[in-house]
Amino acid sequence: MPRLTADHEACQGYGNCITGAPDVYDIDDDGVVVLLTQEIPEGDRARVEEAARSCPVDALRVED
Amino acid sequence: MSTVVVVGSSVAGVRTVQALRSEGFTGRVVLVGAEPELPYDKPPLSKQFLAGAWDTDRIRLLTAERAAELDVELRLGSAAERLDVAGRQVHLADGSVLGFDAVVLATGAAARPSPWPVESGVHVVRSLTDARALRAGLDHEGPVVVVGGGFIGAEVAATASALGRAVTVVDPLPSPIGRVVGAELGEHFTGLHHRHGVVTRFGTGVESVTGVAGDLAVALTDGTTLPAATVVVGIGATPNDGWLATSGLLVENGVTCDEHCRAVDAPDVLVVGDLARWYHPGHGEHLRVEHWTNAVDSAVVAAHNIAHPDDLRTHAPVEYVWSDQYDWRIQIVGRPARAARHELVGSLTGDAARAAAVYTDDEGRLLGAVTVNWPKALVLCRRLLGAGATAADALAQLAALPAARVAA
Ligand SMILES: Cc1cc2nc3c(=O)[nH]c(=O)nc-3n(C[C@H](O)[C@H](O)[C@H](O)COP(=O)(O)OP(=O)(O)OC[C@H]3O[C@@H](n4cnc5c(N)ncnc54)[C@H](O)[C@@H]3O)c2cc1C
Ligand code: SF4
Numbered sequence: 233m234p235r236l237t238a239d240h241e242a243c244q245g246y247g248n249c250i251t252g253a254p255d256v257y258d259i260d261d262d263g264v265v266v267l268l269t270q271e272i273p274e275g276d277r278a279r280v281e282e283a284a285r286s287c288p289v290d291a292l293r294v295e296d
Numbered sequence: 297m298s299t300v301v302v303v304g305s306s307v308a309g310v311r312t313v314q315a316l317r318s319e320g321f322t323g324r325v326v327l328v329g330a331e332p333e334l335p336y337d338k339p340p341l342s343k344q345f346l347a348g349a350w351d352t353d354r355i356r357l358l359t360a361e362r363a364a365e366l367d368v369e370l371r372l373g374s375a376a377e378r379l380d381v382a383g384r385q386v387h388l389a390d391g392s393v394l395g396f397d398a399v400v401l402a403t404g405a406a407a408r409p410s411p412w413p414v415e416s417g418v419h420v421v422r423s424l425t426d427a428r429a430l431r432a433g434l435d436h437e438g439p440v441v442v443v444g445g446g447f448i449g450a451e452v453a454a455t456a457s458a459l460g461r462a463v464t465v466v467d468p469l470p471s472p473i474g475r476v477v478g479a480e481l482g483e484h485f486t487g488l489h490h491r492h493g494v495v496t497r498f499g500t501g502v503e504s505v506t507g508v509a510g511d512l513a514v515a516l517t518d519g520t521t522l523p524a525a526t527v528v529v530g531i532g533a534t535p536n537d538g539w540l541a542t543s544g545l546l547v548e549n550g551v552t553c554d555e556h557c558r559a560v561d562a563p564d565v566l567v568v569g570d571l572a573r574w575y576h577p578g579h580g581e582h583l584r585v586e587h588w589t590n591a592v593d594s595a596v597v598a599a600h601n602i603a604h605p606d607d608l609r610t611h612a613p614v615e616y617v618w619s620d621q622y623d624w625r626i627q628i629v630g631r632p633a634r635a636a637r638h639e640l641v642g643s644l645t646g647d648a649a650r651a652a653a654v655y656t657d658d659e660g661r662l663l664g665a666v667t668v669n670w671p672k673a674l675v676l677c678r679r680l681l682g683a684g685a686t687a688a689d690a691l692a693q694l695a696a697l698p699a700a701r702v703a704a
Binding site for chain 1: 311670674
């Protein structure tokens with residue numbers, strides 16, 4: 233299954249990913265992204281990738 | 297096979313071509329850009345890139361390899377000069393003509409030029425070329441004068457001062473950021489400059505700029521003159537819509553379009569990013585905004601609507617913009633400028649500022665929020681705004697965040 237990863241160093245807490253897919257992304261008290269799941273079903277991939285592309289610092293990746 | 301031409305190769309254009317593919321569009325996709333550069337991102341140009349912390353690789357939005365993988369043809373280095381809507385053609389400066397079934401206009405905005413023509417030393421910040429030139433200008437040891445105390449001006453001031461320059465920011469408004477966040481919060485933004493040793497001359501205009509790079513004089517309306525090695529002018533942006541003057545499209549401070557990002561009376565012409573003046577159904581009015589996230593969101597809507605014309609999506613976002621100034625990460629959601637008043641949770645003074653200002657109208661509706669160094673609060677307010685919550689809800693939920701107690 234495609235796997236979602238986050239570059240926690242790069243994340244700046246802009247929060248765009250969370251607005252795009254709040255069931256997949258969250259943010260911790262320090263303003264760093266938290267992945268609520270990393271296994272992304274193929275049928276969900278487009279939506280999760282779309283939210284990933286809304287990240288201003290390109291911190292999120294969906295890979296096979 | 298159907299062809300989509302996307303004109304403008306910054307974030308709105310690049311996200312459009314990416315979203316076309318992820319929305320399943322299999323036809324031909326051409327991305328046209330005036331600049332010969334591979335697409336790059338703008339927000340870092342006044343921040344990490346200007347500071348020298350990030351290089352050009354770090355701000356690339358698209359590489360040639362990635363474009364090939366997406367099967368996107370790049371036509372960089374040749375501006376679009378004319379759009380023929382009825383004939384479905386875009387005419388480029390190099391004389392070539394691209395036919396299309398749908399076209400996406402993403403030519404963005406340009407920095408309003410300096411009204412004071414001098415030979416050298418006066419900069420704007422919009423393109424990578426601009427940012428490189430300013431970066432070189434900041435290598436001069438002498439003082440820097442920033443004209444315009446809005447977001448870009450404030451960011452440039454913060455970056456220049458971190459590079460060790462003596463900086464003065466001039467603006468005719470008494471509280472430039474106050475226009476967006478209200479006068480009271482605006483004072484804190486002015487204080488932020490002062491805390492970092494940057495001088496402000498707010499409420500004062502610029503009469504003239506004379507001299508050359510390294511030896512400039514900025515004459516102010518109050519009769520004083522500031523010496524400067526480098527001057528930066530950040531006085532806003534105007535939409536790049538001149539090339540559309542003969543297109544027959546409704547062009548009025550940007551290209552007017554409907555809630556589906558389609559130009560008025562031209563449904564195969566879609567408009568995204570800073571160029572679009574679209575109808576926001578939630579607000580019941582046409583808006584043009586110059587925010588990164590709006591460029592990305594509108595690109596996704598436009599791409600979807602091209603790929604799935606039977607299932608049109610509406611572009612009705614909650615406004616969102618961020619800015620990094622000194623040690624503040626500032627995030628603004630909604631429309632604080634329209635609010636009657638606000639309430640502050642946390643503190644904006646001292647070296648460990650962390651706060652959220654919640655904006656409301658006389659009916660107690662939540663209209664917007666400004667957060668400083670508190671992303672969690674931003675995410676919360678952004679969600680509540682989308683859900684139509686009251687300001688009281690927002691304040692109660694903010695108070696329940698663990699960091700609220702630390703901040704208070
Ligand atoms: C220095 C700076 C800092 C910023 N910081 C922030 C921030 O912190 N947060 C935030 O939310 N927003 C910020 N913004 C705003 C954000 O970058 C813009 O909203 C965003 O870039 C808009 O994207 P766009 O693609 O619509 O337009 P633009 O970025 O303006 O890009 C338009 C592109 O079209 C090209 N073009 C123009 N005319 C033609 C033509 N005739 N033919 C072909 N190509 C053409 C241009 O060369 C350019 O590449 C900042 C902007 C700047 C300049
Ligand atoms: S959009 Fe990017 S920067 Fe923002 S919270 Fe998500 S991962 Fe972090």
